[in-house]
Each structure stands twice: as structure tokens, then as C-alpha cells.
Amino acid sequence: MYRAPRGTSDILPEEQAYWRYVEEKVVELCQLYGYERIDSPAFEDTRLFARSVGEGTDIVEKEMYTFTDKGGNLLTLRPEGTAPVCRAYLEHGLHNRPQPVKLYYIAPIFRYERPQAGRYRQHYQFGCEAIGDDDPALDAEVIEMAWRFFQSVNLHHLTLQLNSIGCKRCRPGYLNTLKDYYASHTEELCADCKVRLVRNPLRLLDCKRPACQRIADAAPRSSDHLCPECQSHFTRLQRYLSLLEIPFALNHRLVRGLDYYTRTVFEIQPENGGAQSTLVGGGRYDDLIEELGGRPTPAIGYAMGIERIILNLKEQHIPVPPLPGAQVFIAHLGDEAREEAIKLASRLRRAGTAVILATGSKSLKAQLRQANRLGARYALILGEDELKSGTASLRDMTTSQQSLIHLSELPGALK
RNA sequence: GUGAGUGUAGCCCAGUGGUCUAAGGCGCCAGGUUGUGGCCCUGGAGAUCGAGGGUUCAAAUCCCUCCACUCACCCCA
Structure with missing residues (x-):
């Protein structure tokens, strides 16, 4: 893997x-x-x-x-x-x-x-x-x-x-002062610091070892030079x-x-x-x-x-705003309804509505479960009953209120 | 590059030599309604127990090697 x-x-x-x-x-x-x-x-x-x-x-x-x-x-x-x-x-x-x-x-x-x-x-x-x-x-x-x-x-x-x-x-003058100071402490330095003394004296100052820190604390300060x-x-x-x-x-x-x-x-x-x-x-x-x-x-x-x-x-447990999720989940039952759903999803998206269209032929229960998991604000249900009357069932996923609306009312009915 | 710790399903983890054909929780899928989510119940899928080798009648469990991850050093954001 x-x-x-x-x-x-x-x-x-x-x-x-x-x-x-x-x-x-x-x-x-x-x-x-x-x-x-x-x-x-x-x-x-x-x-x-x-x-x-x-x-x-x-x-x-x-x-x-x-x-x-x-x-x-x-x-x-x-x-x-x-x-x-x-x-x-x-x-x-x-x-x-x-x-x-x-x-x-x-x-x-x-x-x-x-x-x-x-x-x-x-x-x-x-x-x-x-x-x-x-x-x-x-x-x-x-x-x-x-x-x-x-x-x-x-x-x-x-x-x-x-x-x-x-x-x-x-800085060159300061570095010389610094090196002079460290010259008298060479024995007490860690191995890394001995290298630093030659290669990059400034870095002697931020060594983390306690022994070196004591020496660094007392070292000449750049701000004084x-x-x-x-x-x-x-x-x-x-x-x-x-x-x-x-x-x-x-x-x-x-x-x-x-x-x-x-x-x-x-x-x-x-x-x-x-x-x-x-x-x-x-x-x-x-x-x-x-x-x-x-x-x-x-x-x-x-x-x-x-x-x-x-x-x-x-x-620090600072809360950050959540990213916007899906607004509408479209569920459908049956082949005819699927075709209507495909058209509807496209129409809503063109109107600027975030839509998730159910895929496959899952049970309505499974489709709504998915809508819930995805945090959709609404579910639109297209089944045989709705098809006959050119409507859809609009379900508010937070309040569980459901009503029948005409497709022509979309996307206006989504607020 | 150095040192220490840890490696069991997507995630959290139980299990320390035989009843492990590996438990549980989360998550996933399905069912509990002939067209309805969240809670609850039931079921299912999902693990070459990091890899290889060794010890043993027997290894997820012991030993060795390797690998990966984590933390620390070095240094930096």
C-alpha cells in the first residue's frame, strides 16, 4: 500500500x-x-x-x-x-x-x-x-x-x-568580541558549540544546553555593540x-x-x-x-x-467557522423519477443552489440517511406520486417539516 | 544523522504462549414500513495481528533483523 x-x-x-x-x-x-x-x-x-x-x-x-x-x-x-x-x-x-x-x-x-x-x-x-x-x-x-x-x-x-x-x-566587530569571550570558555562548551565557535559564532547564543546557556547569558550582547x-x-x-x-x-x-x-x-x-x-x-x-x-x-x-x-x-480550542455543506439533497425513486431528478439537479445548480443528487437505486431510507449525514438543509423527494403531478416533496431536514411543492416553484421555495 | 517510544480492520482499542477460525466501540452497508433521516434494536462487510526470519508440539503474544509512525536532539515555520 x-x-x-x-x-x-x-x-x-x-x-x-x-x-x-x-x-x-x-x-x-x-x-x-x-x-x-x-x-x-x-x-x-x-x-x-x-x-x-x-x-x-x-x-x-x-x-x-x-x-x-x-x-x-x-x-x-x-x-x-x-x-x-x-x-x-x-x-x-x-x-x-x-x-x-x-x-x-x-x-x-x-x-x-x-x-x-x-x-x-x-x-x-x-x-x-x-x-x-x-x-x-x-x-x-x-x-x-x-x-x-x-x-x-x-x-x-x-x-x-x-x-x-x-x-x-x-557585526564583524561584535563577532570578534563574542569570539574573544568564548575563547575563555571553550572547555565548557558542548561539542556542537565548539563547531559553532569556528563556523557560526552567532549561533552559540541559542544553544539549548543548560551549561551553554549560562555562558551565552553572560556573553557580550549584539545590541550593546x-x-x-x-x-x-x-x-x-x-x-x-x-x-x-x-x-x-x-x-x-x-x-x-x-x-x-x-x-x-x-x-x-x-x-x-x-x-x-x-x-x-x-x-x-x-x-x-x-x-x-x-x-x-x-x-x-x-x-x-x-x-x-x-x-x-x-x-487553544479556538472554534473556526464550518465550511458550507450541501443545501439540497435530491432523492428519487424509480427510473422515471431519476430522469426528472437529473434535470432538476442541473436546473437548481444553474440557479446557484448547491445540490447533491442521489446516485444508484437505493431505498428512500438510505437516501435520506445519506442526506442527513451530508448535512443537507433540505431533501427533495421525487417519486411516482410526485411525478404524476409535477411536484416534489420538500423536506426540511432540521425541522422534519415536509410539504408538496410544484417543480415550477423551485428554486424559489428553498430559502 | 543521533536517541527513546510505539506498531492488532478507515478510526479508537481489548488481548502478554494453547478455548484467537482475534473481542468491543465509532464509522460503513442492510433490515426493523408497501416511499422517509437523526435515537433505538438486529444483522452484515471489513484484520495476511507492520514485514521477514527464528524459538516452540503450539506465537498477535518470546527472540532477532528490517520497515513505518511518534516524540526528542540538530535546525527551523
Whole structure:
């Protein structure tokens, strides 16, 4: 028997109400903040991700679904959403539009990882990118937008973590300070951290091991080593967030695992969240567009995992509106009635009524049982008696009231 | 890639060596009215007990290997 590949899943009809709910709130939110939808291909030139996400990151090193097509092109299933949007920004000359260009997407993301709670090999992300402006007011707006999203879907008990990791001017100096500090603690570090010290010192800060955490807590903070411009940017961002009454917690150990981040980084997670609980991750990437071959263009964005949002909606028992079901079920008895039913179903649908037409030659009992299971508001019954008089029995499935109506009264009689 | 746990019908699960030709519940199908749903009653279909090998007179039950799933680490949404 075939199964969905590891880390992938089918979203069955009974799950769809959650998806529809989240997607509708996303579309509403984006419209409110002036974001327009963009859809990019599911796969891209592998080099796009290697350049943007970073050669040394786990995503590029071990998590990409990479393949060679029959033309010999090296392609990769999108492991994150920002790089493709930046590529599209450059490819289509979007710098000729009013800046910042604000785009959003809802798209499947692919990463070859061991699946666990809240983590899948194919999952969906809603992401936003505001490209072409470095105003901290834009950072504040973007963060506010993510924050308000959760209010709109009724998710509560979340925390917003904030940090600034500086820019290409001030970060090298900070990294040296950090490495100097860690040099005196090398012996106490876990094996992973010893590697991080050489390969990616920033990541030393978010190691989960208690021993390493103690060292990280006392480590020099990036926010204390910002250049004047970054310092001012960070200060103004915090001021704007306060103006917006967005509660945030400074977390000097928040760094993020993709190489392209600069200055502002933030995450939103549940207060009591365990592993894999981050709902949103985002930040500035002021050098990425240039890195991909464009002119220097500051930008900021975030992405949220839709499966994780739905997971939290369920945990918090947030009700979501049910999807509309069938309005009318047409039952019929006998060959002649079936032909009348086929015509009637078509006529009602053309008039905009959602109809389910019984199939086969089941007993009326079985047909009504099905109508009930499908949640039909009405049942229309066509039998020999009705046929003779050009009528149908109209049964209200909630009240069990039943009456005879002329076919000519349809669909008017369905209210 | 590493570690731990779990694998019995579509779903939840009983069963820990012989009475298992595997129980129950949900769901599905049908009947209880010659044309009427939801509740109730009755019946039916549906399981190579994850796969392979081994131990034994006898294995869903014990052992080994593999596979899958889940959770955690790594890392991330």
C-alpha cells in the first residue's frame, strides 16, 4: 500500500475549515496593510538558495530537496520563501514601483528533515516581504502586522521576542568580541558549540544546553555593540512598537539561522511553547538584494508556519467557522423519477443552489440517511406520486417539516 | 544523522504462549414500513495481528533483523 512520503500529509476535507479560516484571515490582513500576493515557482535554481540562505547553514547543507532535471539544470524545491520573492523583485524590475514593494505569499516549503511535532518535510508558510526601505517604522509595521494576525485568529498567550544583530559594518566587530569571550570558555562548551565557535559564532547564543546557556547569558550582547546607525534604528523601532502598544521582550540570544538577516530579528511563539513552537520568524535582510545582483536595497519580512498556527488553534480550542455543506439533497425513486431528478439537479445548480443528487437505486431510507449525514438543509423527494403531478416533496431536514411543492416553484421555495 | 517510544480492520482499542477460525466501540452497508433521516434494536462487510526470519508440539503474544509512525536532539515555520 502506498503512503504519503515521510513528513508529508494529506489535508482531508474535515481539516479544510482550519485552512480556509487561516487563509481568509491572511488575505484580509494583507489587504489591510497593503500587501499584494505573489506566487513563485515551487523550485528554483539551487544557487539562489545557496547564495541567500548561506552555504554553511543547515538548510543548504543538509535539508534541501535538490535534483537535476533532464536538461542538466540543478534545481531545488523551495526551502524558504524570501529568496524567491527577492529573485522575482529583481527579475521583474519591481524597483521601478513605489518603494517599499509589499508582497505576500502562501506556499509550500520543502525541507529534508526528520519530522516531529510541528515540523514536516512539506509544510506551508504565509510570508510577507517589504522591499526597498530601511525605515524602522516599516519594521514596526511589519511586526505589528504579524502580531495583529494572531489577534485576528483569536490565538492568545503569545510572546514577541526582539533583537538586533547589527549590519555588515558593526557585526564583524561584535563577532570578534563574542569570539574573544568564548575563547575563555571553550572547555565548557558542548561539542556542537565548539563547531559553532569556528563556523557560526552567532549561533552559540541559542544553544539549548543548560551549561551553554549560562555562558551565552553572560556573553557580550549584539545590541550593546551596534554602530550608531543600527543603534538608532533599533531604538526607534522599540519606540514605535511601544507607540503601537505591541508588547515585546528583548532577547539578546535571538539570532536566527539564516545568513541573510541584518539588524532587526524577531520571533513570535506561544508562552508555554515547547519544541518547534515558533510560529513566526522574521527580520531585516538589507544586503540580500544586493547579494543577488541588485542595487543595495534594504528589506524586511517574516514567515509563519500554517500547520503550527492550526496546531495552536486546536490546542487553544479556538472554534473556526464550518465550511458550507450541501443545501439540497435530491432523492428519487424509480427510473422515471431519476430522469426528472437529473434535470432538476442541473436546473437548481444553474440557479446557484448547491445540490447533491442521489446516485444508484437505493431505498428512500438510505437516501435520506445519506442526506442527513451530508448535512443537507433540505431533501427533495421525487417519486411516482410526485411525478404524476409535477411536484416534489420538500423536506426540511432540521425541522422534519415536509410539504408538496410544484417543480415550477423551485428554486424559489428553498430559502 | 543521533536517541527513546510505539506498531492488532478507515478510526479508537481489548488481548502478554494453547478455548484467537482475534473481542468491543465509532464509522460503513442492510433490515426493523408497501416511499422517509437523526435515537433505538438486529444483522452484515471489513484484520495476511507492520514485514521477514527464528524459538516452540503450539506465537498477535518470546527472540532477532528490517520497515513505518511518534516524540526528542540538530535546525527551523
